[in-house]
Amino acid sequence: MREKIIYIFAAAAAVLLVRNLYVILLVLPDEAQQGPIYRIMFFHIPSAITCFIGFLAAGISSAIYLATKNPRNDAIAVASTEVSLAFATVVLATGSIWARIIWGIWWTWDARLTSMLVCWLLYASYLMLRRAIDEPTQRAKFSAVLSIFAFSDVIIVWKSIEWWRTQHPGPVLxxxxxxxxxxxxxEAAIYWNLLALILFGLVLVLVRLRQEEMRREIDGMRQMAHAI
Amino acid sequence: MQQTKQRGAMSWVGDVAVIFGKDLRAELRTKEALNASLSFALVILLLFSFAFDPSSEQTHDIAGGLLWIVYAFAGTLILNRSFVRELPNDCLDGLIAAPIPAWTLFLGKSLANFVLVLAVELISLPIFGIFYNVRWAQQGWALLLVLALTTWGLTVVGTMFSALTVNLRIRELMLPILIYPIMIPALLGAMEVTGPLITGKPLEGDLLTWVRLLVGFDIIFTSLSVALVETVLVG
Known part of the structure; x- marks a missing residue:
C-alpha cells in the first residue's frame, strides 16, 4: 500500500514538475524589471514554504514523540528534518544566485538571510546530535527537544520580513x-510549483521513513543475534 | 487546599534556593570553571587587540559585538561544567532521584550559572574598558539591565543543553554547536544595544525594540526549558 502511494505521488510530482517547467520557461514572459532571472523564485519561494512545512511537521511529530514515546514519531521527525534541510539548502542556493544577479552580491547579512542560515545550522546540528548519541530512545528524546527549540527560529525566519526592514524583498504572495x-x-505558477515540490518532498520523506523503519528492524535482529 | 498550594510554592522556592546555593558553593570552593572562564575571556580580549586596532574610533563601534563574543565563548565554559560536575560519584543520579521536580533543579542550576557568568562579565568589562580605552560606564544601569537580560537568556539555553549533552561522549564539542545558533537572536539583540550604550547613547527608541527582543527571548526559552527539562533529565 505504502509502495503504491509513493509511486503515485512520485508520478504526480513528476508530471506537475514537467508541466510547471513548461509554464515557467516557455509560457510566462520575462519580468519587467528583473528580466529572466526572476524565474528562480518559482523554485525559491515554494522550496522555502516546503522546508518550513517539513520543519513544522518535524516539530509536531517530535512533540508527539515526547508525549507518546512511539518510535514511529521519531522516525517521522528525522525523515522530515532531513528532507526539509535539503529544501533549505535549495532556498539558500537559489537565493544566492538570484542575489548575485539582482544585487550584485552573493550574500548580505540582513535579518531574513541571516535567520535562514541560522535555521539551516540548527537543523544541521540536529542531525549531528543524532549521530553523537548511540542509544535509540535517548537519541529520540534529546533530538525531539532540540527540534522543538529549533522551530522557534523558523518562526523568526518567516516573520523577519515583517519585523525588520530587510534587503530581502517583502511578502509578495x-x-x-x-x-x-x-x-x-x-502567482498561480508559484502555487502549482509549491504543490509539485510538496509532493516531491512527501515522496522523499516516505522513502526515508521506510529506510528508517528497516534500519530499526535490522538493529533489532542484530541485537537478537547477539543475544543468541 | 489553598494552604497546601501555598506551601507547595514556598517549598519549590526552597528547592530552587538549595540547588542554587549548592552549585554556587561547589563552584566557589574550587573556582575551576570561574578561573578558566575568566582567563579565557582575557585571552580572547588579548587576541582581539591584534585583530583590531584597540585605540581607533572604529573599535568603539564594534565594541558591543566584541564584548558579546567574549561573553558567549567564556560563558560556555561555565555552562559546560554545570552538569559535568555532577558526574563523579553518580551525583547526577542522586539529584534526579531527589524528591524535587526536575524544573526546580534546572532553575537552581540556571540561577547559579547566571550569577557566575554575570560575575565573569562584570569583571571583564572594566578590563575591556582599560585595554580598549572605552568609557563604558556612562549608561551603567541600562548596560547592567541588558547584561542581565541577555545573560539570563544565554544561561537558560546553555543549562538546558548542558543537561542534554552531559551523557554524550563528545559533549564539549556538541554543546557549542547546539547552543550558539539558538542563542543568536539574543546575542544579536545584545550586540545591537550594547554598542550604542557603551558610547553613551541613552536607552530609547530603536534600542528599546532590541530590549523587547531580549525579553521575548528570555520568556520563550525559559518556559520551553522549564517545560521540557523533565523529559531530558528523567525521561
Whole structure:
C-alpha cells in the first residue's frame, strides 16, 4: 500500500514538475524589471514554504514523540528534518544566485538571510546530535527537544520580513499582502510549483521513513543475534 | 487546599534556593570553571587587540559585538561544567532521584550559572574598558539591565543543553554547536544595544525594540526549558 502511494505521488510530482517547467520557461514572459532571472523564485519561494512545512511537521511529530514515546514519531521527525534541510539548502542556493544577479552580491547579512542560515545550522546540528548519541530512545528524546527549540527560529525566519526592514524583498504572495503585488498568472505558477515540490518532498520523506523503519528492524535482529 | 498550594510554592522556592546555593558553593570552593572562564575571556580580549586596532574610533563601534563574543565563548565554559560536575560519584543520579521536580533543579542550576557568568562579565568589562580605552560606564544601569537580560537568556539555553549533552561522549564539542545558533537572536539583540550604550547613547527608541527582543527571548526559552527539562533529565 505504502509502495503504491509513493509511486503515485512520485508520478504526480513528476508530471506537475514537467508541466510547471513548461509554464515557467516557455509560457510566462520575462519580468519587467528583473528580466529572466526572476524565474528562480518559482523554485525559491515554494522550496522555502516546503522546508518550513517539513520543519513544522518535524516539530509536531517530535512533540508527539515526547508525549507518546512511539518510535514511529521519531522516525517521522528525522525523515522530515532531513528532507526539509535539503529544501533549505535549495532556498539558500537559489537565493544566492538570484542575489548575485539582482544585487550584485552573493550574500548580505540582513535579518531574513541571516535567520535562514541560522535555521539551516540548527537543523544541521540536529542531525549531528543524532549521530553523537548511540542509544535509540535517548537519541529520540534529546533530538525531539532540540527540534522543538529549533522551530522557534523558523518562526523568526518567516516573520523577519515583517519585523525588520530587510534587503530581502517583502511578502509578495496575496495570502500575506492581500493581493496586488504580483501578476496572477505568475502567482498561480508559484502555487502549482509549491504543490509539485510538496509532493516531491512527501515522496522523499516516505522513502526515508521506510529506510528508517528497516534500519530499526535490522538493529533489532542484530541485537537478537547477539543475544543468541 | 489553598494552604497546601501555598506551601507547595514556598517549598519549590526552597528547592530552587538549595540547588542554587549548592552549585554556587561547589563552584566557589574550587573556582575551576570561574578561573578558566575568566582567563579565557582575557585571552580572547588579548587576541582581539591584534585583530583590531584597540585605540581607533572604529573599535568603539564594534565594541558591543566584541564584548558579546567574549561573553558567549567564556560563558560556555561555565555552562559546560554545570552538569559535568555532577558526574563523579553518580551525583547526577542522586539529584534526579531527589524528591524535587526536575524544573526546580534546572532553575537552581540556571540561577547559579547566571550569577557566575554575570560575575565573569562584570569583571571583564572594566578590563575591556582599560585595554580598549572605552568609557563604558556612562549608561551603567541600562548596560547592567541588558547584561542581565541577555545573560539570563544565554544561561537558560546553555543549562538546558548542558543537561542534554552531559551523557554524550563528545559533549564539549556538541554543546557549542547546539547552543550558539539558538542563542543568536539574543546575542544579536545584545550586540545591537550594547554598542550604542557603551558610547553613551541613552536607552530609547530603536534600542528599546532590541530590549523587547531580549525579553521575548528570555520568556520563550525559559518556559520551553522549564517545560521540557523533565523529559531530558528523567525521561
Amino acid at each position: 496575496s495570502i500575506r499582502t492581500g493581493g496586488g503585488q504580483m501578476n496572477p498568472a505568475m
